Amino acid sequence: MNFRVIGFFLFALMLGNVSCKTKGTARPKESNKEEIVKQPNIVVLLCDDLGYGDLASFGHPIIKTPNLDKLAATGIKLTNFYSTAPVCSPSRAGLLTGRSPNKAGIYDFIPGYKKSEDNRDLVHLQAHEQTIPALLKSVGYATCLVGKWHCSSRFNSDAQPQPDDFGFDHWFATHNNAAPSHKNPANFVRNGKEVGEIEGFSSQIVVDEAITWLDQKKDNKPFFLEVAFHEPHEPIASPEDLVQKYLPKSRNREEAEYFANVENVDLAVGRLIAYFEANNIDNTLVVFSSDNGPETLMRYDRAKHSYGSPGELKGMKLWTNEAGFRVPGIINWIGKETFTGTSDKVVSALDYLPTFAELAGADLPNSAIDGESFTALLENGEFDRSKPLIWVFYDAINQRRAAMRKGDWKIMARLVADNEELPRIHNLYDGNEELVKNAELTDFVLFNLKDDIDESEDLSEKKPVVFAQMKQEFQQEYNDLLQGSHIWVRKE
Structure with missing residues (x-):
């Protein structure tokens, strides 16, 4: 066998051993596969x-x-x-x-x-x-x-x-x-x-x-x-x-x-x-x-x-x-x-x-x-x-019924349709589908939950860059969720 090939083989083997030792103290991947x-x-x-x-x-x-x-x-x-x-x-x-x-x-x-x-x-x-x-x-x-x-x-x-x-x-x-x-x-x-x-x-x-x-x-x-x-x-x-x-x-x-x-x-x-x-x-x-x-x-x-x-x-x-x-x-x-x-x-x-x-x-x-x-x-x-995690609960007791958490940040908003607060709703069906889908998120508030666990300080003005990013993503997530929401229609 060519000595170069042998040398390459030994070098590769050595690298493999070093690699295993470097990962070793946590949990080797092979062990994880066996456990799963x-x-x-x-x-x-x-x-x-x-x-x-x-x-x-x-x-x-x-x-x-x-x-x-x-x-x-x-x-x-x-x-x-x-x-x-x-x-x-x-x-x-x-x-x-x-x-x-x-x-x-x-x-x-x-x-x-x-x-x-x-x-x-x-x-x-x-x-x-x-x-x-x-x-x-x-x-x-x-x-x-x-x-x-x-x-x-x-x-x-x-x-x-x-x-x-x-x-x-x-x-x-x-x-x-x-x-x-x-x-x-x-x-x-x-x-x-x-x-x-x-x-x-x-x-x-x-x-x-x-x-x-x-x-x-x-x-x-x-x-x-x-x-x-x-x-x-x-x-x-x-x-x-x-x-x-x-x-x-x-x-x-x-x-x-x-x-x-x-x-x-x-x-x-x-x-x-x-x-x-x-x-x-x-x-x-x-x-x-x-x-x-x-x-x-x-x-x-x-x-x-x-x-x-x-x-x-x-x-x-x-x-x-x-x-x-x-x-x-x-x-x-x-x-x-x-x-x-x-x-x-x-x-x-x-x-x-x-x-x-x-x-x-x-x-x-x-x-x-x-x-x-x-x-x-x-x-x-x-x-x-x-x-992010998003919740839209149409029957919420509090005023802002839509909320999203991403990292340490949480953003919330009211739902308004035709300049009026969306009524509290138990169910989405063909009779209120248009009303709900016409509602818009408004009156946003922003909290840093790591520093403010009780949601006491709205940071939407103090953190304009974070607020703008969170608001944009929130609106996208809300629209995606709304489009994917099931509407109950009576067929009988």
């Missing part, structure tokens, strides 16, 4: 109306949440985590699909079926939507939903798709809230069959069902489990021993019941994690968040227990200010070393689908998604999203 092939179990824990400040680890001075705090302390605590909407149904649709819920045509909470002029009775997650459980099922996962569904106006009816139509092998769910309350609920449906009254409290009942499903699972498939708690949404009911624990520290019994309600969720989470440990279930990615921010006390008659905390944030549920959709976020990969610590990276529930798909080796949906994979965050704590 071993598909992780994935668990989504989702609260209902839990405020940004409702966990001890997120600053609550009274409520005890040791199990969730431990998940945060040994995993990743996300201080800039966002739900996909400031109210339940669209938030859940966005989580499942990785797309803005407006594109799915779910603009507000979905009431029970009742024919209405604005076609709200038609609203449901449509069969063509590709979801997390369906994608994971396509690559060998067993899938289960326990808890709240709230993605169809006709629950448990052949008239609209149900959880099993979106990839859930097993489902044990309610349309909306546990009824008559969290105690002894009577409105659960298991795989299409009504269950009747169940003794106990909802958070513990859904974890019981999850554990039973896991116990009865005979195969070695990885699993996707969504545990959609009803708590702490009204109508609240809590174990009396926990209520008594909080009474001395509360202003009244209703507040004590709220505090106890949150702790009961924490206890349920603790039971599930203990089950994983007792059964040696590792390689399990657990993500925890809330569907939106906390309910406003006495906003409606039954909201007498709504003592949720927005923490330092402005607004509450149904607002496009931060407290409407910025919620506690926790990631913990049981049995695998990842980045650990507190992260201020901007992460959204929209990001679940692309992240889970990447980890499981599933193809992304054919339709464009709005989320981005945060696997780099798991690896090394880095995640800088390329696309």
